[in-house]
Amino acid sequence: MLAQREEGSMTKTSFNSGRVLSAGVLSAVLTVGLGAGLFTAGAASAEMAKGDTSGMKIGFSSSYSGSSFRQVMNRNFEETAKQAQKDGLIGGYGLVSANNNVTEQAGQIQNMVLQGYKAIVILAASDTALNGAVRDACSAGVKVVVFAGSVTEKCAYTVNYDWAQMGKAEVDYLNGRLKGKGNLLEIRGIAGDSTDKDISDGIHAAASKEPGLKFVGTVYGQWTQTVAQKEVSTILPTLPQVDGVVTQGGDGYGAAQAFSAAGRKLPIIIMGNRYDELAWWQKQHAKDGYETMSLGATPSVVEAAFWVAQQLLAGRDVPKKIEVPLLTVQQKDLDAWVKATPKGGVANAPFTRDLTSQIIDANEKGAALPAIPTPKS
Amino acid sequence: MSVAPARAARRLSLPPSAYGFIAAALLWGGTMLLSDGRGGIEMLSVALSFSIFSVAVGTGQMFVIASGPGNIDLSCPAVITLCAYVSMNLMGGADGMLPVGLIAALVLGGVIGLVNYGLVRALKIPPIIATLAASFVVTSLAMWYGGESTVRPPQALSDFMIWRVGGVQVALILALIGSGVVHLVLHRTVYGRSLLALGQNARAAQLAGIRVGFVRMTAYAVSGMMAGLCGFLLAGFTGGAALNMGEAYLMESVAVAVLGGTSVAGGRASAFGIWGAALFLSLLVTLLNSTGLGAGARYLFTGLTILVVIFFATERRK
Numbered sequence: 058m059l060a061q062r063e064e065g066s067m068t069k070t071s072f073n074s075g076r077v078l079s080a081g082v083l084s085a086v087l088t089v090g091l092g093a094g095l096f097t098a099g100a101a102s103a104e105m106a107k108g109d110t111s112g113m114k115i116g117f118s119s120s121y122s123g124s125s126f127r128q129v130m131n132r133n134f135e136e137t138a139k140q141a142q143k144d145g146l147i148g149g150y151g152l153v154s155a156n157n158n159v160t161e162q163a164g165q166i167q168n169m170v171l172q173g174y175k176a177i178v179i180l181a182a183s184d185t186a187l188n189g190a191v192r193d194a195c196s197a198g199v200k201v202v203v204f205a206g207s208v209t210e211k212c213a214y215t216v217n218y219d220w221a222q223m224g225k226a227e228v229d230y231l232n233g234r235l236k237g238k239g240n241l242l243e244i245r246g247i248a249g250d251s252t253d254k255d256i257s258d259g260i261h262a263a264a265s266k267e268p269g270l271k272f273v274g275t276v277y278g279q280w281t282q283t284v285a286q287k288e289v290s291t292i293l294p295t296l297p298q299v300d301g302v303v304t305q306g307g308d309g310y311g312a313a314q315a316f317s318a319a320g321r322k323l324p325i326i327i328m329g330n331r332y333d334e335l336a337w338w339q340k341q342h343a344k345d346g347y348e349t350m351s352l353g354a355t356p357s358v359v360e361a362a363f364w365v366a367q368q369l370l371a372g373r374d375v376p377k378k379i380e381v382p383l384l385t386v387q388q389k390d391l392d393a394w395v396k397a398t399p400k401g402g403v404a405n406a407p408f409t410r411d412l413t414s415q416i417i418d419a420n421e422k423g424a425a426l427p428a429i430p431t432p433k434s
Numbered sequence: 435m436s437v438a439p440a441r442a443a444r445r446l447s448l449p450p451s452a453y454g455f456i457a458a459a460l461l462w463g464g465t466m467l468l469s470d471g472r473g474g475i476e477m478l479s480v481a482l483s484f485s486i487f488s489v490a491v492g493t494g495q496m497f498v499i500a501s502g503p504g505n506i507d508l509s510c511p512a513v514i515t516l517c518a519y520v521s522m523n524l525m526g527g528a529d530g531m532l533p534v535g536l537i538a539a540l541v542l543g544g545v546i547g548l549v550n551y552g553l554v555r556a557l558k559i560p561p562i563i564a565t566l567a568a569s570f571v572v573t574s575l576a577m578w579y580g581g582e583s584t585v586r587p588p589q590a591l592s593d594f595m596i597w598r599v600g601g602v603q604v605a606l607i608l609a610l611i612g613s614g615v616v617h618l619v620l621h622r623t624v625y626g627r628s629l630l631a632l633g634q635n636a637r638a639a640q641l642a643g644i645r646v647g648f649v650r651m652t653a654y655a656v657s658g659m660m661a662g663l664c665g666f667l668l669a670g671f672t673g674g675a676a677l678n679m680g681e682a683y684l685m686e687s688v689a690v691a692v693l694g695g696t697s698v699a700g701g702r703a704s705a706f707g708i709w710g711a712a713l714f715l716s717l718l719v720t721l722l723n724s725t726g727l728g729a730g731a732r733y734l735f736t737g738l739t740i741l742v743v744i745f746f747a748t749e750r751r752k
Contacts, residue, residue: 122577123573123577123677123678124676124677124678125580125582125583125584125676125677128577128582128677129582132582245729248729248730248732248733249729274723274724274726275723275726276723277729279682281676281678281679281681281682282584282672282673282676282679283668283672283676283679283682284682286672287484287682287716287719288719288723290480290483290484291477291480291481291484291716291717291719291720291723292720292723292724293473293476293480294469294472294473294474294476294477294480294720295465295468295469295472295473295477295720295723295724296473296724297472310673311672311673314672314673318596319476319480331584332583332584333584333586333673333674399582399583400583400586401582401583401584401585401586401674402582402583402584
């Protein structure tokens with residue numbers, strides 16, 4: 058379950074190039090995000106650390122690998138780490154996956170410490186249950202970077218998205234398109250998951266300021282297309298006209314299928330960067346000018362975590378909390394993203410060492426996060 | 435389980451397979467009240483079209499559960515996923531390859547079912563462990579084989595899944611006919627009778643000359659094939675094979691079989707009862723979604739409602 062969370066969550070995030078977002082939304086996203094993300098930045102050298110890390114191993118402990126999203130993430134990690142090893146930036150790397158079992162993941166983290174890893178990046182199956190293992194790792198002098206989620210243990214560094222801001226960006230977009238008035242359907246992720254709650258809270262906080270927007274239904278799509286399609290299909294007959302659908306990623310295409318199958322007028326469905334969603338949107342746009350936006354996490358966020366770990370090992374003083382940008386796709390960049398996204402996969406864009414370093418800088422200074430470029434079409 | 439008291443109980447009350455339908459009808463009425471009578475027919479139609487998948491995988495599960503106490507197939511979700519990937523990849527989106535894809539899904543599912551039975555029989559591993567272990571292996575194969583992407587179905591398969599004649603979904607009619615065949619097999623053939631006899635008392639069945647091993651083996655094979663079929667159809671309906679597509683069907687396959695009147699102790703099965711149970715579960719989701727209750731309350735109601743239905747549907751000896 059937790060595993061899925063990420064996938065869901067991640068799926069939703071997107072990188073975004075400054076230019077991508079409509080001015081208001083984007084700058085809001087970034088500035089607010091950053092504002093919130095302005096954590097106590099250590100007094101830092103605001104540039105890439107060059108310390109010798111060639112003999113140090115970095116490990117990746119993943120909570121789960123049972124989804125396409127996670128499979129891409131694992132590959133991203135291995136490719137990045139392999140190249141880094143070749144470039145003499147690390148001495149080795151390793152990857153273990155825990156099938157969503159926190160006890161197993163805690164054990165794997167302890168093993169990595171014993172095996173001499175100098176830094177571990179963690180996609181955590183729980184925000185509390187790994188605290189012991191994380192603390193032990195820290196006391197053994199290992200740098201711990203938790204990404205796409207968090208743990209409550211203070212010694213860990215966090216690389217994460219601002220999920221509430223994602224919810225706000227969705228509502229802001231729909232509010233603009235619907236001119237402040239319309240019925241919304243909310244597709245949530247997995248009940249009880251913290252990412253699900255953060256996104257939904259962001260959605261409702263933003264929507265509460267818009268009296269014309271009304272939520273007519275809520276379903277839990279579990280960040281899974283088949284589930285979302287079923288849940289939306291089953292609630293549709295009981296709903297009045299739906300004008301907009303707020304989503305969390307991995308659920309937009311299923312929602313679109315459900316509306317089409319029911320013979321309903323298509324609402325504006327926020328997409329989550331999956332190839333299916335983008336391709337459907339492109340086709341629909343060609344047919345009748347349908348427009349929406351898409352945003353979500355990218356599997357490559359593991360690369361950002363990897364480089365943060367590398368920078369820590371190289372001696373850089375990094376803020377405890379690093380916020381990374383979501384990938385957002387707007388109408389004008391749609392074709393380029395469809396082309397750049399592998400068939401059946403999810404939109405992705407690399408977090409290089411340079412980009413990660415700039416992201417760390419931005420977090421230190423409270424400046425806007427650097428843009429992730431739209432692929433060249 | 436002795437046959438005579440069971441018969442007596444059945445004479446006194448409704449057959450266990452009826453309770454799913456009754457519960458479904460109550461839920462449907464309740465949802466209509468909540469939604470001011472809106473969309474009653476659409477609601478049923480949606481519930482029926484999604485029932486096709488849970489009925490497919492649930493029917494396979496029913497064969498296994500009916501074959502005797504302790505028999506269960508936990509590998510269904512993994513089989514659904516792997517068969518979907520393999521068949522979608524084989525077809526590569528080409529309409530002409532549909533029969534190949536379908537046969538591949540059925541054969542692969544059947545083979546995995548045989549392997550399951552092999553683990554249970556040859557290695558003497560309890561079915562709950564054996565099929566769970568097999569499911570990890572199958573899931574790993576799906577990850578390795580399907581991995582990073584969703585594989586799209588041929589257009590003809592997608593079109594077929596939503597094809598309606600006079601407002602009636604053709605796939606639904608075929609699925610109902612399939613259940614009719616299963617019903618006949620269970621109650622009118624030597625094989626079906628053997629399966630139920632074996633489920634009631636394996637020792638007695640063996641003494642009566644039934645080839646216990648063979649009958650149970652086919653039950654596992656049927657379960658694998660039905661999961662494979664479910665994966666094939668589901669991928670066609672939802673736009674492709676994806677790694678987590680089967681997850682929802684683990685509990686669902688067991689739930690529809692048991693709520694549909696299959697005895698957990700083995701020896702009793704109902705091909706049509708599964709439809710009642712599948713409708714019930716689907717309409718329960720509709721009802722709870724339309725109440726707008728929080729997730730916690732929804733889970734609570736789901737659990738309680740299932741308990742109530744099971745309470746009525748299960749025969750208890752005094």
